[in-house]
Amino acid sequence: MLSYDIGIDLGTASILVYIKGKGIVLKEPSVVAFDRDTNEIKEIGEEARKMIGRTPGNIVAIRPLRQGVISDYDITEKMLKYFIKKAMGKKTLRKPRISVCIPSGATEVEKKAVEDATYQAGAREVSIIEEPVAAAIGAGIDISKACGNMIVDIGGGTSDVAVISLGGTVVSTSVKIAGDDFDEAIVRYMRKKHNLLIGERTAEEIKIAIGSAYPRPEMTTMDVRGRNLVTGLPKTMTVTSDEMMDALKEPAMHIVEAVHNVLERTPPELAADVYERGIVMTGGGSLLRGLDELIEEKTGINTMVAEDAMTVVATGTGKFIEFIHDKKKDEYK
Known part of the structure; x- marks a missing residue:
């Protein structure tokens, strides 16, 4: 080679x-x-x-x-x-x-x-x-054409929202709210609501297993281990997907607002393209259950998560x- x-x-x-x-x-x-x-x-x-x-x-x-x-x-x-x-x-x-x-x-x-x-x-x-x-390139979109494509990339530390046309970014915003903030929101919720102190890794496991940004057809539960802040002793308790929806509501809405902000600044011709073609979500954070449904409900634009969103x-x-x-x-x- x-x-x-x-x-x-x-x-x-x-x-x-x-x-x-x-x-x-x-x-x-x-x-x-x-x-x-x-x-x-x-x-x-x-x-x-x-x-x-x-x-x-x-x-x-x-x-x-x-x-x-x-x-x-x-x-x-x-x-x-x-x-x-x-x-x-x-x-x-x-x-x-x-x-x-x-x-x-x-x-x-x-x-x-x-x-x-x-x-x-x-x-x-x-x-x-x-x-x-x-x-956009990784999701198989031909970015060299004069056509508007909207990408919402949610990583670990930042969420990037952009409208791309002719190989470049026309309108974009980057918010420092993403996957890590979902984890932190879960840690805060468990401490405030259940007096249970959990670590970053446990919060991530909860997010992947039962985390949700939109009501699920049926409620799921998970046993969580942590330290009871009152007694100082280890404790196990059961949390539900509905509780996690409450915990993740704030960071999820911040991302929806970022999408809204970019749509407001998008030139009308490109906005029409985006409405027709839909919004493509990428990145590990986009795999949070129901986040695509939440964005679709709030914007009225068809939203889908790219295949192999992580890669x-x-x-x-x-x-x-x-x-x-x-x-x-x-x-x-």
Whole structure:
């Protein structure tokens, strides 16, 4: 192999790596565990995620990305280096061309930080792509046409809503409310309503099992273990999907408002396209049950969740390199 073309979905919750011709080759949590005393990295990815909330004082498991942007530069660089090496496997003669996607609301400074970290991690060429554009390409939408497509990409740290036409973003907004906020809302609800203290991982498990943003045909329940804040002792209790709907109401409505905001600013011709073609939802957060129904009810526009919603951004990021090079070829003709 002379070189690879790699697409990286640099997410707050997980990192996905796409290699041209191979598809998604790696999907791991963006968590790093390191020793505070020696600054030595202990684990990266899935093994580090298992350590969250379970480490001794000198070892900390952190997410070096917060709300879609780099909060710890050195650790992000080491993490990227590790994942790129793991995804490529064998050595290549040339450094890879890498495209990385970031939230649409990222500032120039934040973009530069991602670009520098990717170069330091061993890239020959770096392209930065906005998440909604990558999501649209990954979902199989032809973004090069003069036609409006609306994408709602809900990740771990940010939700990006955009209307795309002719290969670019026409109107967009990025709100710092997404999957992590759903988890936090569940933690808050359990503490307030049941005096039960639960951790991030437990909250995520509840969200996946019985979380809902819209009334379900039948109520489901789940046993939750945590610490009783009154007695200080471990306790198990049963929670229902209706309670979780209450807990998740606020963050879900924030996302609906973001969709509303973008629709209000969309030019009339493109708004008509969106009404006709519907809204496409991508990202792990879009898998929350009933969120598509809630958006459809509030906007009156047909809303659907993309197939393989978790991986479309990474796939689109990888295909973006081909999209750029095809564009350049056309310009030279």
